[in-house]
Amino acid sequence: MTTLDFTTHTVPLDGKAKISAKNVNLWYGEKQALHNINLEVGENQVTALIGPSGCGKSTFLRCLNRMNDTITSCRIQGDIRIDGDDIYAQALDVVHLRARVGMVFQKPNPFPKSIFENVAYGPRLHGLAESKDHMEHIVKSSLERAGLWKEVSDRLQSPGTGLSGGQQQRLCIARAIAVSPEVILMDEPCSALDPIATAKIEELIDELRENFTIAIVTHSMQQAARVSQRTAFFHLGVLVENGPTEGIFTNPVDKRTQDYVTGRFG
Amino acid sequence: MTDVAGKFTVEPFSASAEKRERFNRLLKKRYAAEARFKMWGIVAVSVAVVFLVLLLGSILLQGASAFSTTKVELELYLDPAVIDPQGTKDPQTIASADYNQILRASMSKLFPEVQGRRERRDMMSLLSSGAAYEVAGHVRDNPDLIGQTIRFEVLTDDLVDMLRKGYIERNVPEADRKLNDFQLGIYDKLVATGALGGAFNTELITTGDSREPENAGLWGAVVGSFLTLVVTLGIAFPLGVMAAVYLEEFAPKNRITDMIEVNINNLAAVPSIVFGLLGLAVFLNFFGMPRSAPVVGGLVLALQALPIIIIASRAAIKAVPPSIREAALGMGASPLQTVMHHTLPLSMPGMLTGAILGMAHALGETAPLLMIGMVAFIVDIPSGFSSPATVLPVQIYLWADSPERAFVEKTSAAIIVLLLFLISMNAIAIYLRKKFERKW
Numbered sequence: 001m002t003t004l005d006f007t008t009h010t011v012p013l014d015g016k017a018k019i020s021a022k023n024v025n026l027w028y029g030e031k032q033a034l035h036n037i038n039l040e041v042g043e044n045q046v047t048a049l050i051g052p053s054g055c056g057k058s059t060f061l062r063c064l065n066r067m068n069d070t071i072t073s074c075r076i077q078g079d080i081r082i083d084g085d086d087i088y089a090q091a092l093d094v095v096h097l098r099a100r101v102g103m104v105f106q107k108p109n110p111f112p113k114s115i116f117e118n119v120a121y122g123p124r125l126h127g128l129a130e131s132k133d134h135m136e137h138i139v140k141s142s143l144e145r146a147g148l149w150k151e152v153s154d155r156l157q158s159p160g161t162g163l164s165g166g167q168q169q170r171l172c173i174a175r176a177i178a179v180s181p182e183v184i185l186m187d188e189p190c191s192a193l194d195p196i197a198t199a200k201i202e203e204l205i206d207e208l209r210e211n212f213t214i215a216i217v218t219h220s221m222q223q224a225a226r227v228s229q230r231t232a233f234f235h236l237g238v239l240v241e242n243g244p245t246e247g248i249f250t251n252p253v254d255k256r257t258q259d260y261v262t263g264r265f266g
Numbered sequence: 267m268t269d270v271a272g273k274f275t276v277e278p279f280s281a282s283a284e285k286r287e288r289f290n291r292l293l294k295k296r297y298a299a300e301a302r303f304k305m306w307g308i309v310a311v312s313v314a315v316v317f318l319v320l321l322l323g324s325i326l327l328q329g330a331s332a333f334s335t336t337k338v339e340l341e342l343y344l345d346p347a348v349i350d351p352q353g354t355k356d357p358q359t360i361a362s363a364d365y366n367q368i369l370r371a372s373m374s375k376l377f378p379e380v381q382g383r384r385e386r387r388d389m390m391s392l393l394s395s396g397a398a399y400e401v402a403g404h405v406r407d408n409p410d411l412i413g414q415t416i417r418f419e420v421l422t423d424d425l426v427d428m429l430r431k432g433y434i435e436r437n438v439p440e441a442d443r444k445l446n447d448f449q450l451g452i453y454d455k456l457v458a459t460g461a462l463g464g465a466f467n468t469e470l471i472t473t474g475d476s477r478e479p480e481n482a483g484l485w486g487a488v489v490g491s492f493l494t495l496v497v498t499l500g501i502a503f504p505l506g507v508m509a510a511v512y513l514e515e516f517a518p519k520n521r522i523t524d525m526i527e528v529n530i531n532n533l534a535a536v537p538s539i540v541f542g543l544l545g546l547a548v549f550l551n552f553f554g555m556p557r558s559a560p561v562v563g564g565l566v567l568a569l570q571a572l573p574i575i576i577i578a579s580r581a582a583i584k585a586v587p588p589s590i591r592e593a594a595l596g597m598g599a600s601p602l603q604t605v606m607h608h609t610l611p612l613s614m615p616g617m618l619t620g621a622i623l624g625m626a627h628a629l630g631e632t633a634p635l636l637m638i639g640m641v642a643f644i645v646d647i648p649s650g651f652s653s654p655a656t657v658l659p660v661q662i663y664l665w666a667d668s669p670e671r672a673f674v675e676k677t678s679a680a681i682i683v684l685l686l687f688l689i690s691m692n693a694i695a696i697y698l699r700k701k702f703e704r705k706w
Contacts, residue, residue, distance in 0.1 A: 065596065067592070067595065067596060070595065072518070072519060095598045095599075095600060096598075097598075098595070098596060098597065098598035099598045102596070102597070103596040105589060105592060105593065105596070107589055109587075109589035109590060109592065109593040110593075111590060111593065111594070111608060112590075112612065121594075121597060121607075122597045122598065125597060125598060125599055125603065126598060172593070175593075175597065176596075176597075179597070179598070
């Protein structure tokens, strides 16, 4: 095996950065999973993280709302800031961070509760609703923004787990946006869905971009090309190339990026 | 790789007759093995079912007759001169009167020909020694009856009951028989007049233990078992669930928690008598808690049920999909909220199953309770957690140990009641599990 090539080609962000990660290194036990990542996620943009399996893109995503905290062997070094706030600072509360940075997972994971309760869970947790009416309004608007309201408005009390896969994933998105986060992280949100459900989610992501900053991990390069404005390509724990999506897919600088996007490996 | 593939080529099995035959032979062998495996499974299940049927069948056959008892209806003249000569109507006086005299008078009226002192004694011994107390209780509750002649059913002696049920053989020589020919004659006359007959044995399920088989009941043991299990459940379930949640969700994974885990697993295999000795040494001798009390029995059984509940609860927590936990944490729930809102409700059915398993163990446990004095002969129905009590399995042990023939069927009846207790507990557990169960 050849030694790792640590070079990163970055086309600087031209807008405002919502998240900026500097020199992030991460280890699972003895094994280093991320090598010196420097990445900026632009505000109200969709940033796609692509790369072959095990390249560290999900790991990086999970650093952004500190979901890696639950893994005991995980050790992280570096500096990640959201609007200039260091998210690994002692003073920052992880609950507060996760209210600002929502997450949608690979497998739809609604709670085994009613659709209403699924969406109301976050607002209730953080005390966002002032009254019952207010809560109903939050639930309704979240479901509307997630494009699910029309399908479920007549059965809010039926279990969320009874929905189809695509509906469940949109329910999870509704649940995530119900607390009005600033950033939404999506970890391969469409990998368990059929093409029609995927198309709906992609449309939704495009709409959500107006109000939220989105970082999405995906295995589908077409999806990355369709939904994102910027793309970051990870390989073996290294951020290889990072720039406007068009550039990455049409005119990659690095040989590795070129090989990947043209399907020569991965 | 390549040279190996070159050396061995795999031909399809249809290539030659020889190969086909070989393939068919292997196929036949495979099916035979499957059929053999299936057969052994059926044999194993059948053996288990046969034993279960034998066990339950023999218990039911032996125990069923204990649910009926033999009573004799007598005409009793409640003589005021005997019961309440002063006419005070004081319940104390009424209750302590000599009702044996009234019973004797009634029997003498039925059998005026019986004159000898010895015959009279034999005749009276056909009635239960508790008969006088029955009459006393009835008259105390209805003092207006004094002076009247009433028809009243009293229990017969257990030997009469055994005779009616056919457990005493008439063709055995008189000397080897518990009832002599004279007593058999009286019995036959009572049966002929229709005064003597079977009745449902309410005593068995409403009274406490007794030395007299016809008066012995299970209610004391049932209440004792219930009180003991309430203590056991009240202590072992919350402790077990909390320990499991802590170990699964919060405890750091290091050598100390590994040690604790190994020890919990070992604790589940410790012989129960050891827990009894522990209870004797700690609860009775050190803390000075009351002997034979359900609270101590419950504590001892809680110690025994704890590891079972912890192990089952941990398995139930482990079975909750991690995606639910991630979802809750991702929404900003604290670890405690994640547990309380999601993990615990979702694992509750499994935890209840474990708890019921532990409770069922505790219900059937005898040895540790012997050590803390619950084996005592206790007549009174326990009135609280610290009053002396015994439990169903100990009652079974005590009755099985009694020499009277009538206790044989009572022992089986007690086993039936114990099994019913167990079944109802399991039914409650299944109901709760179904209620708490959620699909995802």
